[in-house]
Structures are given as C-alpha cells and as structure tokens.
Amino acid sequence: MKKVYIAGPEVFFPDGADIIARKGILARQYGFEANSFESGDFPAEKFAFGMAISKANEEVMRGSDFVLANMTPFRGVSADVGTAYEIGFMCALGKDAFAYTNDPRYYDVRLTQDYYAGQVGPAADGMVRGHSDGWMVEDHAMVDNLMLDGGIIARGGLVVRAPAGATLPWSDLSVFELALKAARDWYDKAS
Numbered sequence: 001m002k003k004v005y006i007a008g009p010e011v012f013f014p015d016g017a018d019i020i021a022r023k024g025i026l027a028r029q030y031g032f033e034a035n036s037f038e039s040g041d042f043p044a045e046k047f048a049f050g051m052a053i054s055k056a057n058e059e060v061m062r063g064s065d066f067v068l069a070n071m072t073p074f075r076g077v078s079a080d081v082g083t084a085y086e087i088g089f090m091c092a093l094g095k096d097a098f099a100y101t102n103d104p105r106y107y108d109v110r111l112t113q114d115y116y117a118g119q120v121g122p123a124a125d126g127m128v129r130g131h132s133d134g135w136m137v138e139d140h141a142m143v144d145n146l147m148l149d150g151g152i153i154a155r156g157g158l159v160v161r162a163p164a165g166a167t168l169p170w171s172d173l174s175v176f177e178l179a180l181k182a183a184r185d186w187y188d189k190a191s
Contacts, residue, residue, distance in 0.1 A: 002187060003035040005061050005090065008070030009080035010170070019171055026173060027068075030180040035064045061089055066096035068179055069152075071144050071159060072103050072170065077110040079144050091151040096186075098157040100179040101143050102168035108139035158182055 006023050010016040024034035037056040042049050061067070067090040074080035079087075079101075090097055103110070108128075112120050116130045120137050123129040128137040142149035143159045152159055160179045162168050168175065 001031060001033045002065040003063065004032040004183070005035050005064035005067045005086070006069075007067055007083045007086040008072075009074045009083060010070065013170060015171065019173070022173055023176060026177055026180055030184045032180070032183070035060050057086070058089065061086065061095075062093065064090070064095065066090070066098065066157075066183065068176070068183060069097070069099040070176070071099045071101045071148065072167075073101075073110060073114075077107070077115050079148065084145075084148055087148055087151060091155060095155075096157055096183075097152040097155050098159075098179050098183045098186075099143070099148070099152055100160040100175045102162045102170065102172060102175055104162040104164050104167065106139075107142055107144050108137050111137050156186060 004027055006020070006027065010019045010023075013019065027034040037060050040052075040056070042052045067087060069079070069083050069087050071079040071083065071087075074083075078084070087097060087099065105113070111130075112118060112128075116132065116137070119131040120128050121131065123134070128139065129135060130137065138146065140146045140149075143161060149159055158179075160175055160182060162175045
C-alpha cells in the first residue's frame, strides 16, 4: 500500500483534527495509507518544540511514497508556506506529487483581485504589473507559483481545482477526493 504524506494547513484550524481524520479515512478508501508521525514526547520550549515537529515531518516525508497537498490559499493569496516547503521537499526527494485547491481561481486572478484590488495593468515592458509597486503579476494559468505547479506536474501529478464558482469551505473534501482519485488512477496505470 502506497504511503501518502497529506500536506496542508489544517492543523491550525479549530476543526483541523476532524478534517485530518476524514482525509485519512478517504485515503484508505482509495488504497493509500495516510503517513504521519505519532504524537510523542516533544520539548516544552517553543523553539525546541518547533524544531522537533519539523524533524518529525521530514522523517515522515522520507518514509512516504507521495505527497497530496492542499494548495488552497492560506492567510494570503498563495498556498501555506509550510505546505509549499513540503511539496518542494518531496519533489527534491524524487517523490510523486499531487495537489488540490478549494479556490477555483488561478494565481494571477487572486493576485489581481485580492492583493491588488484590481489595480494592475500593462507596463512599458509589456508585463502586467501592480500599480502600487510595479511588481509583475505572474500569469501562467497555474494554481500558484509556477515552481509549485511545475514541480508537481513534471513528476506526472496534477493540481486539481474546485469547479468554477465560489471557493469551497476548508471542510469540503470533494476536491481532495478528486485528487486522491487522480493519484489512484495514476498508480493503477503505472503498475
């Protein structure tokens, strides 16, 4: 049974334990084992605690076959920075990668609408840039930064988006399940 490292910011949510448990159940229904570390005796001091969690997560990633990451924007217009690290870590290990987002909009749309409040336009160099800072609006028809989508897709995975319309709530696992199905199909074809 393939071991999946389920990445995402759900640990920060009040109902995060429930969401994580539901993801594990769904993973098993698709023939995967949700891989995670067992709660252990971690140090009480804040920095040491953080380092212990980081080390434990990296050990679990090394022991996983693939990552399935929640790239729904978290505290901004992009995926959770820890989740982005985990995607990169797994890709660097040569592991398979899949992802999903409950926000149907591409990255450039979120940048334009949410970050710049529509205040963007073409600059002298032909790039679309924010009026306030002159920064380029990255538009590659991707869910997030091209390095995240690119790393996943280059390994044969994909990033599943919610259907057009409103952003789905974090607790809605329908798009997560579509990503699980894609991973299952990919592994079945590979065998």
